[in-house]
Amino acid sequence: MKIFNLPEKENMRPGHLACQGCGAALAMRYTLKALGEKTIVTIPACCWSVIDGPFPYSSLKVPLFHCAFETAAASAAGIRAGLDIKGLEDINVLAWAGDGGTFDIGIQALSGAAERNENIIYVCYDNEAYMNTGIQRSSATPYGAWTTTTPVKHYKNRPKKDIVAIMAAHRIPYVATASVGYPDDLIRKVEKAKNIKGTKFIHIYAPCPTGWKCKPDDTIKISRLAVETAVFPLYEIENGYKYILNIKPEVKKPVTEYLKMQGRFRHLTEKEIEMIQKEVDFQWKRLLEKCNQN
Amino acid sequence: MKKVITGNHAVSYGALLSRVEVIAAYPITPQTQVVELLSEFCAEGKLKAKFVKVESEHSAMATCIGASAAGARAFTATSAQGLALMHELLHWAAGGRLPIVLANINRAMAPGWSIWTDQNDSLSQRDTGWMQIYCESNQEVLDSVIQGYKIAEQVYIPLMLVLDAFVLSHTSEIVDIPSQEQVDRYLPPFKPKYKLDVNDPHAFGGLLGPDHYMEIRYLLQKDMERAMEITKKADIEFKEIFGRSYGVIEAYKCEDAEIIMVTSGTVTSTARTVIDKLRERDKRVGLLKIRMFRPFPSKDIKNVLLKAKKVLVVDRNISYGLGGIFFEEIKSVLYYEDKHIPIFGFITGLGGRDVTPNILEEMIEYVETHDKPEEPILWKGVKL
Ligand SMILES: Cc1ncc(C[n+]2csc(CCOP(=O)(O)OP(=O)(O)O)c2C)c(N)n1
Ligand SMILES: [Mg+2]
Numbered sequence: 001m002k003i004f005n006l007p008e009k010e011n012m013r014p015g016h017l018a019c020q021g022c023g024a025a026l027a028m029r030y031t032l033k034a035l036g037e038k039t040i041v042t043i044p045a046c047c048w049s050v051i052d053g054p055f056p057y058s059s060l061k062v063p064l065f066h067c068a069f070e071t072a073a074a075s076a077a078g079i080r081a082g083l084d085i086k087g088l089e090d091i092n093v094l095a096w097a098g099d100g101g102t103f104d105i106g107i108q109a110l111s112g113a114a115e116r117n118e119n120i121i122y123v124c125y126d127n128e129a130y131m132n133t134g135i136q137r138s139s140a141t142p143y144g145a146w147t148t149t150t151p152v153k154h155y156k157n158r159p160k161k162d163i164v165a166i167m168a169a170h171r172i173p174y175v176a177t178a179s180v181g182y183p184d185d186l187i188r189k190v191e192k193a194k195n196i197k198g199t200k201f202i203h204i205y206a207p208c209p210t211g212w213k214c215k216p217d218d219t220i221k222i223s224r225l226a227v228e229t230a231v232f233p234l235y236e237i238e239n240g241y242k243y244i245l246n247i248k249p250e251v252k253k254p255v256t257e258y259l260k261m262q263g264r265f266r267h268l269t270e271k272e273i274e275m276i277q278k279e280v281d282f283q284w285k286r287l288l289e290k291c292n293q294n
Numbered sequence: 295m296k297k298v299i300t301g302n303h304a305v306s307y308g309a310l311l312s313r314v315e316v317i318a319a320y321p322i323t324p325q326t327q328v329v330e331l332l333s334e335f336c337a338e339g340k341l342k343a344k345f346v347k348v349e350s351e352h353s354a355m356a357t358c359i360g361a362s363a364a365g366a367r368a369f370t371a372t373s374a375q376g377l378a379l380m381h382e383l384l385h386w387a388a389g390g391r392l393p394i395v396l397a398n399i400n401r402a403m404a405p406g407w408s409i410w411t412d413q414n415d416s417l418s419q420r421d422t423g424w425m426q427i428y429c430e431s432n433q434e435v436l437d438s439v440i441q442g443y444k445i446a447e448q449v450y451i452p453l454m455l456v457l458d459a460f461v462l463s464h465t466s467e468i469v470d471i472p473s474q475e476q477v478d479r480y481l482p483p484f485k486p487k488y489k490l491d492v493n494d495p496h497a498f499g500g501l502l503g504p505d506h507y508m509e510i511r512y513l514l515q516k517d518m519e520r521a522m523e524i525t526k527k528a529d530i531e532f533k534e535i536f537g538r539s540y541g542v543i544e545a546y547k548c549e550d551a552e553i554i555m556v557t558s559g560t561v562t563s564t565a566r567t568v569i570d571k572l573r574e575r576d577k578r579v580g581l582l583k584i585r586m587f588r589p590f591p592s593k594d595i596k597n598v599l600l601k602a603k604k605v606l607v608v609d610r611n612i613s614y615g616l617g618g619i620f621f622e623e624i625k626s627v628l629y630y631e632d633k634h635i636p637i638f639g640f641i642t643g644l645g646g647r648d649v650t651p652n653i654l655e656e657m658i659e660y661v662e663t664h665d666k667p668e669e670p671i672l673w674k675g676v677k678l
Binding site: 037038039040042049050052053054055057058060061062063064065066067068070071073074075076077078079080081082083084085086091108109111112113115116 | 315316318342343344346347348349350352353354356357358359360361362363364365366368382383386490491492494495496497498499500501502503506
């Protein structure tokens with residue numbers, strides 16, 4: 001029985017180097033299903049620069065250009081310009097970066113490209129830390145999480161940066177969140193992005209069992225809980241103002257269900273969890289307001 | 295067609311005539327006129343290129359890299375802080391074997407803020423794997439852009455041409471602007487062996503273990519070596535079409551010279567007048583202009599300098615803790631020779647201080663009156 005109607009053609013091969021249960025590997029697989037073969041990918045330093053495999057191998061069936069850590073958006077803009085001047089406007093250019101490469105070191109180039117409305121699809125697969133270098137905090141690391149640079153005694157005490165709002169503030173045609181736990185929704189969004197001209201930014205939630213200290217077979221469960229608890233809601237923003245909520249849980253589950261599945265939150269006290277719950281509730285309310293505005 | 299133009303506009307005309315396809319650049323004094331004129335060329339439709347107006351030099355180089363990997367002829371121009379900001383990307387371009395051409399206006403590095411010329415910005419990028427050409431005149435600047443693509447695209451190595459801030463960048467000279475037809479005859483369209491192609495998908499620049507890395511870098515060095523001959527050939531072909539050539543070095547009145555002064559950039563023009571004047575006084579002095587710095591024309595330099603009794607190197611730069619950069623490189627070129635030639639390394643003109651004929655003459659006087667330098671670095675003009 002088919003649960004989802006996903007495009008069958010695979011543009012990613014088996015034999016890649018991702019860890020078991022890697023959300024980033026799934027994210028790429030789904031994204032390339034949606035984009036098809038007429039796609040060129042550029043990847044900065046991140047887990048994916050390893051996952052693809054060592055020279056001379058590649059697990060992608062489409063051309064892949066490895067670029068410097070902070071340059072995903074600028075590299076993609078360059079590829080776009082190079083293709084356009086040759087009349088190859090129908091080829092998708094995909095910038096594929098981690099949260100570190102997007103929220104932190106690459107944000108300048110990303111902001112520049114978005115402001116110019118470069119005709120690229122920028123995907124940030126978010127595993128909420130620098131995983132390639134061994135689980136250091138990024139500005140995408142959520143409040144309360146352990147990483148090797150935010151040890152339990154000094155856990156991350158600032159909220160996750162709101163990259164979606166930042167991108168929407170550039171008034172680009174399309175910004176969306178997506179999750180590997182909802183492949184049909186993810187693929188629909190990538191397909192939608194493919195048919196829009198300008199900068200498209202898709203923020204994909206991608207669990208990292210190695211870094212989150214959770215079970216590899218829980219990747220999907222955790223991804224779905226992130227949506228069901230409203231820790232990571234799925235929504236779209238068109239042209240910087242039109243908010244569309246994609247999934248509204250009938251009953252919002254308590255965040256503790258989500259947190260307790262991950263070792264990175266093990267140290268949190270009841271009180272701290274309560275604080276996190278409050279913050280999630282507050283942000284959820286704000287999001288609903290934005291969505292209902294329209 | 296002859297026109298009176300600045301060095302910066304000579305760069306723009308060079309890029310126009312080379313039919314560059316993607317430009318990505320960010321403004322910095324004293325480079326701004328390069329991109330301003332190119333913007334106009336693009337806006338008027340004179341130049342069919344995509345001009346990506348990036349938010350930094352860092353992104354300028356990243357964009358050129360992406361464009362070149364996609365098979366387009368890419369161009370950028372910058373200076374000093376901008377070039378330094380590109381540093382990591384310069385390695386990516388050379389390591390990725392992407393024949394981008396970059397015009398760098400030599401400007402001193404901050405702090406304190408200086409917009410005036412010296413060579414520390416470009417020489418700090420010596421080991422990134424880029425070719426480097428130092429220009430003496432606006433004509434040479436324009437010609438070097440065109441030659442630059444001709445050379446770079448044969449060896450798949452990016453090329454940086456360098457011109458002095460203000461002395462060239464903002465100074466107008468008569469420049470013979472070649473016709474498009476001539477340039478098209480000289481410079482064929484860029485058709486790279488490998489590029490990002492959905493019909494022939496490959497991964498570029500992926501994980502390279504110890505089993506492969508060294509060979510890839512060995513090949514880069516081999517092609518650097520090959521680039522020397524290719525540059526000479528490109529220069530001869532250039533002469534056939536345009537009637538001008540520059541060589542990788544130029545020996546001026548060196549035949550019977552006992553003292554040879556070595557220069558680069560616009561100091562060379564000043565030195566020419568000094569040599570002419572001293573020759574009138576029957577002094578046996580000559581001048582060696584270094585045009586190509588990477589690959590370093592070691593053999594050519596040696597052939598000229600071995601005839602001299604003493605050599606004097608003028609550096610408008612410094613490798614802190616050692617000395618003048620051209621000086622050090624030239625010393626190493628002569629190391630294996632039986633003939634021992636005293637070499638005098640002068641540092642002068644940092645941060646745009648004028649290098650006048652008098653200064654150069656005093657250097658020669660010093661060399662005439664000393665068997666060897668009294669100090670490893672001979673500073674000229676320091677007021678402390
Ligand atoms: C300029 C630069 N600084 C640091 C690094 C080291 N580095 C490589 S990947 C990485 C972290 C990547 O994190 P993220 O973008 O979140 O991707 P992930 O590894 O989590 O998939 C870092 C810090 C680098 N390659 N380049
Ligand atoms: Mg990450």
